[in-house]
Amino acid sequence: MIKEPRRHQAELLVIGSGLAGMAASLFALARGVSVAQVGNSGVIAFTTGYLDLLGHDERGFVDDPWQALIRLREDEPRHPLANVTENDIRAAFTSFTQSLTEMGLGYTAPGAHNVLALTPAGTLKPTLSLPLTMQPAIAAMAAGLDTLIVDFTGLNGFSAREVVANLSQRWPGLRAARIGFPDMDSGAEVYAEVLARALEVPATRQLLAERIGPLLGSAQALGLPAILGVHRPDHVHRELQSLLGVPVFEIPTMPPAVPGVRLRELFETRLPQCGVALEPQHRVKRLELHTQGVTAHLEDAYGEVTIEAAAAVLATGRFTSGGLRADPNAIRETLVNLAVSQPEGRAHWYRPDYFDPRGHAINRSGVMVDEQWRPLDATGKPAHPRLFAAGSLLAHQDWIRQRCGAGVAIATAYKAVDAATQAARSG
Numbered sequence: 001m002i003k004e005p006r007r008h009q010a011e012l013l014v015i016g017s018g019l020a021g022m023a024a025s026l027f028a029l030a031r032g033v034s035v036a037q038v039g040n041s042g043v044i045a046f047t048t049g050y051l052d053l054l055g056h057d058e059r060g061f062v063d064d065p066w067q068a069l070i071r072l073r074e075d076e077p078r079h080p081l082a083n084v085t086e087n088d089i090r091a092a093f094t095s096f097t098q099s100l101t102e103m104g105l106g107y108t109a110p111g112a113h114n115v116l117a118l119t120p121a122g123t124l125k126p127t128l129s130l131p132l133t134m135q136p137a138i139a140a141m142a143a144g145l146d147t148l149i150v151d152f153t154g155l156n157g158f159s160a161r162e163v164v165a166n167l168s169q170r171w172p173g174l175r176a177a178r179i180g181f182p183d184m185d186s187g188a189e190v191y192a193e194v195l196a197r198a199l200e201v202p203a204t205r206q207l208l209a210e211r212i213g214p215l216l217g218s219a220q221a222l223g224l225p226a227i228l229g230v231h232r233p234d235h236v237h238r239e240l241q242s243l244l245g246v247p248v249f250e251i252p253t254m255p256p257a258v259p260g261v262r263l264r265e266l267f268e269t270r271l272p273q274c275g276v277a278l279e280p281q282h283r284v285k286r287l288e289l290h291t292q293g294v295t296a297h298l299e300d301a302y303g304e305v306t307i308e309a310a311a312a313v314l315a316t317g318r319f320t321s322g323g324l325r326a327d328p329n330a331i332r333e334t335l336v337n338l339a340v341s342q343p344e345g346r347a348h349w350y351r352p353d354y355f356d357p358r359g360h361a362i363n364r365s366g367v368m369v370d371e372q373w374r375p376l377d378a379t380g381k382p383a384h385p386r387l388f389a390a391g392s393l394l395a396h397q398d399w400i401r402q403r404c405g406a407g408v409a410i411a412t413a414y415k416a417v418d419a420a421t422q423a424a425r426s427g
């Protein structure tokens with residue numbers, strides 16, 4: 001193969017293709033900014049599909065995230081969400097969920113309160129916005145409908161009996177059944193993503209409905225693991241509901257899970273159609289920062305790629321995605337070597353008790369930003385006037401404990417794009 005160096009130009013470069021990177025590209029497109037984006041698989045395929053804003057604080061589960069944000073601004077003024085106004089968070093969430101819905105992956109609009117949504121184990125967690133394929137669970141649980149939960153022979157990471165056992169006190173009308181998935185019922189292991197793709201075929205849906213129908217009995221609703229298609233889940237969902245005649249809902253499975261694969265494949269298909277110069281499954285190897293903007297260097301199967309942009313948003317995630325790295329004695333940011341807020345020495349990374357309710361200091365480490373979302377260098381000054389940061393890479397938040405993963409990603413991407421657009425257009 002002849003390898004040829006290529007050069008792209010854009011107003012904005014987004015580095016990272018997790019929730020923050022994807023949200024940044026969508027927000028930039030909405031502002032009419034030309035975008036180039038680079039990123040490989042991060043933790044997006046692990047997510048449940050729920051978009052949490054703020055689900056937990058020191059008092060426990062949060063019902064009203066907007067009130068909890070007021071407390072957060074007082075208690076944790078350096079938290080990234082404490083530095084975005086309520087109006088901006090609402091605008092960011094609304095714009096993001098509307099874009100997803102318009103692109104073919106229906107999401108509920110963010111409301112005044114969190115809803116309690118089902119986890120893969122049948123416990124509950126507060127979240128702000130959820131896929132439409134999962135939404136009927138909320139009404140079915142509230143009404144205490146007689147409901148059948150079905151799982152499949154050979155499918156790991158989801159057990160209908162476990163869901164029923166954990167939920168039955170709160171939801172007494174639940175019952176579990178296990179069946180073989182049509183044409184994949186030899187007893188061998190089956191995978192949620194494969195089942196999801198199979199259900200995009202009408203004949204498979206028909207066969208599945210024929211297997212489930214006789215089991216429904218008095219059930220007024222049906223819960224399935226999240227397998228209702230990858231590309232047109234709302235269509236698959238509607239079709240299955242009409243074949244079975246009862247509301248159907250999905251429950252997330254253990255990762256890697258279909259709802260995250262849906263998000264990743266949706267973005268990878270639709271963003272280029274909207275004009276984003278997307279380099280999926282690649283990493284920026286080197287980022288040069290200069291007066292006129294940034295130059296990113298990477299390599300794909302056809303050779304070297306150089307991207308020049310007037311500004312960049314760094315959304316490279318934490319340890320799993322490669323944005324942060326834990327060396328024996330220090331945590332560092334991997335691409336630009338930005339300053340990282342971190343505990344004094346490795347001995348302070350973790351508390352002795354893994355389940356300590358206060359969490360572990362390492363989880364709050366990350367890149368610090370100024371009020372313009374520009375990452376700081378070791379002297380405490382912005383590392384570069386045209387470099388911005390967003391998402392879980394940021395310091396002073398513990399998204400796992402605070403159930404604020406999508407909230408931090410979406411709200412900070414919104415602000416970082418705002419600031420980056422101004423910088424890019426400032427000449």
Ligand SMILES: Cc1cc2nc3c(=O)[nH]c(=O)nc-3n(C[C@H](O)[C@H](O)[C@H](O)COP(=O)(O)OP(=O)(O)OC[C@H]3O[C@@H](n4cnc5c(N)ncnc54)[C@H](O)[C@@H]3O)c2cc1C
Pocket residue numbers: 015016017018019020021038039040041042043044046047048049050051052053255282283284285315316317318321322323335390391392393399403404405406407409
């Ligand atoms: C198991 C699991 C379940 C979760 N469930 C939920 C949930 O129910 N609700 C919720 O709100 N959140 C959930 N989250 C959290 C949520 O997924 C994260 O908070 C969110 O994905 C963070 O987005 P991000 O874009 O900041 O980082 P990431 O998603 O980690 O993305 C970082 C991206 O940067 C890329 N990257 C890194 N280095 C480079 C480089 N040099 N060049 C180019 N690209 C680079 C990575 O490949 C990746 O694409 C869950 C996460 C996990 C792991």
